[in-house]
Amino acid sequence: MAVEPLIFDLSKPGRRGTSVPQATGPETPIPDELVRSSLELPEVSEIDVIRHYTRLSQKNHAVDINFYPLGSCTMKYNSKINEIAARMPGFAHIHPLQDPETVQGALELMHDLQGFLAEISGFAAVTLQPAAGAHGELTGILIAREYHKLRGETGRDTVLVPDSAHGTNPATAAMAGFKVVTIPSDERGNVDLAKLREAVGPSTAALMITNPNTLGLWDEGIEEAIEIVHNAGGLVYNDGANFNAILGIVRPGDLGIDIMHFNLHKTFSTPHGGGGPGSGPVGVRADLAQFLPAPMIEKRTAADGAVSYGYAWPERSVGKVHAFFGNFGMHVRAWTYIRMHGAAGLRQVSEDAVLAANYLLANLKDRYDLPYDRTCMHEFVLSARRQKALGVRTLDIAKRLLDFGVHPPTTYFPLIVEEALMIEPTETESIETLDAFIAAMRQIADEVENDPEYVRTAPHFTEYKRLDDVTANRNLNLRWLPEHRDLAAVADD
Numbered sequence: 001m002a003v004e005p006l007i008f009d010l011s012k013p014g015r016r017g018t019s020v021p022q023a024t025g026p027e028t029p030i031p032d033e034l035v036r037s038s039l040e041l042p043e044v045s046e047i048d049v050i051r052h053y054t055r056l057s058q059k060n061h062a063v064d065i066n067f068y069p070l071g072s073c074t075m076k077y078n079s080k081i082n083e084i085a086a087r088m089p090g091f092a093h094i095h096p097l098q099d100p101e102t103v104q105g106a107l108e109l110m111h112d113l114q115g116f117l118a119e120i121s122g123f124a125a126v127t128l129q130p131a132a133g134a135h136g137e138l139t140g141i142l143i144a145r146e147y148h149k150l151r152g153e154t155g156r157d158t159v160l161v162p163d164s165a166h167g168t169n170p171a172t173a174a175m176a177g178f179k180v181v182t183i184p185s186d187e188r189g190n191v192d193l194a195k196l197r198e199a200v201g202p203s204t205a206a207l208m209i210t211n212p213n214t215l216g217l218w219d220e221g222i223e224e225a226i227e228i229v230h231n232a233g234g235l236v237y238n239d240g241a242n243f244n245a246i247l248g249i250v251r252p253g254d255l256g257i258d259i260m261h262f263n264l265h266k267t268f269s270t271p272h273g274g275g276g277p278g279s280g281p282v283g284v285r286a287d288l289a290q291f292l293p294a295p296m297i298e299k300r301t302a303a304d305g306a307v308s309y310g311y312a313w314p315e316r317s318v319g320k321v322h323a324f325f326g327n328f329g330m331h332v333r334a335w336t337y338i339r340m341h342g343a344a345g346l347r348q349v350s351e352d353a354v355l356a357a358n359y360l361l362a363n364l365k366d367r368y369d370l371p372y373d374r375t376c377m378h379e380f381v382l383s384a385r386r387q388k389a390l391g392v393r394t395l396d397i398a399k400r401l402l403d404f405g406v407h408p409p410t411t412y413f414p415l416i417v418e419e420a421l422m423i424e425p426t427e428t429e430s431i432e433t434l435d436a437f438i439a440a441m442r443q444i445a446d447e448v449e450n451d452p453e454y455v456r457t458a459p460h461f462t463e464y465k466r467l468d469d470v471t472a473n474r475n476l477n478l479r480w481l482p483e484h485r486d487l488a489a490v491a492d493d
């Protein structure tokens, strides 16, 4: 017997993991169009399935296993109380088409969360509908488009994007039909204000800025940048994915930012979940609330003082961007996280996240290059160009870190740093974990000098070594098929 049989090979005709009780009442035939003549799934027992998925989970790295300093992704620990709250039957077993009277608690929670996020960020209104950060960006930029259209300024067809912005920003602007103009950074890693001044004009729809930016730096000229764009008649969109650095310290709305998205799966500790379901709420200033996706959750107070919650359709809504209300389970988790911490606790989250990042930076900058040598926010970007000169690339260092049981940092991003290693420790790690990471990074720096081949051929201790990323990406094959069928046949179905 193979040590680890794949579930596909275990299939035995007639083997089952469930048993359905014999029906006792009258039979109701299922309409023909809903019935498939065959359902070709592996036929396996319950224990086969459990062992298969447990084994798979052990092959993967996870934040519940060890340190995961993946820059820009805020892989903080997701407290289990979030999960307990989201699994409460009153939240988990309701349906969005239920009569609102029967789901008042869920609506109250969403209304609360809209309000909490607005309060934390300084915006007038927040939609919970978008399912991810990039989805929030698209929602926000569609709102900017409607805003200009309503004012008759349809010539505003350009979005300015600093080169330190996240890659989703220019992608979003292009997807919404805008031209994208890149604004360079200055030598301190801030948006180059002179270049911004040259670029703005009557065709400027918006500046899409990531602040703190992907270098992990607070833009020192942010208020001036906002003024430049506003004076030219444009809006300022802030990519708020890096909000974990400034909770309770700065409210982007107070700075004059017009639109911002939040990543609940980063800052507010809801799971990232392999690409989804995430949640990317969007906050806007007061006069943009009329464009938010519908419906919003509204609080109503009757003449007798009775409070209830219902749905409201913003007057000039951009429409729906997600079925129903977005990923409600994530709203429950984020609500729980915010209530668990309270205002002072959220501020401490950011203070500790920034402290942890600066602690790593201070203990690594003598061994790796630090192109922008400033106090960082929640993350920082090293360059392995010194190691590259010795024949070792960032990718090799990342692979070697796997031998220490650590998920590597983000590599080769941002693009403006050669051989980039973007490190974000988050606030949920102990000093022992941070010290172990420092020791590993310093040991790897030694190895690069003394035995570069050892780093180049890493990892040495993981079950799998270097996978072919490109093939894995292009020829993704996740689907089991019985032997007699092939993918082409399925495509024809």
Ligand SMILES: *Cc1c(COP(=O)(O)O)cnc(C)c1O
Pocket (backbone or CB within 6 Å): 072, 073, 132, 133, 134, 135, 166, 168, 210, 239, 241, 242, 263, 278, 280
């Ligand atoms: C993660 C991230 C995004 C995209 O968010 P998703 O939820 O992955 O779509 C955008 N901008 C920045 C700065 C990010 O870190």
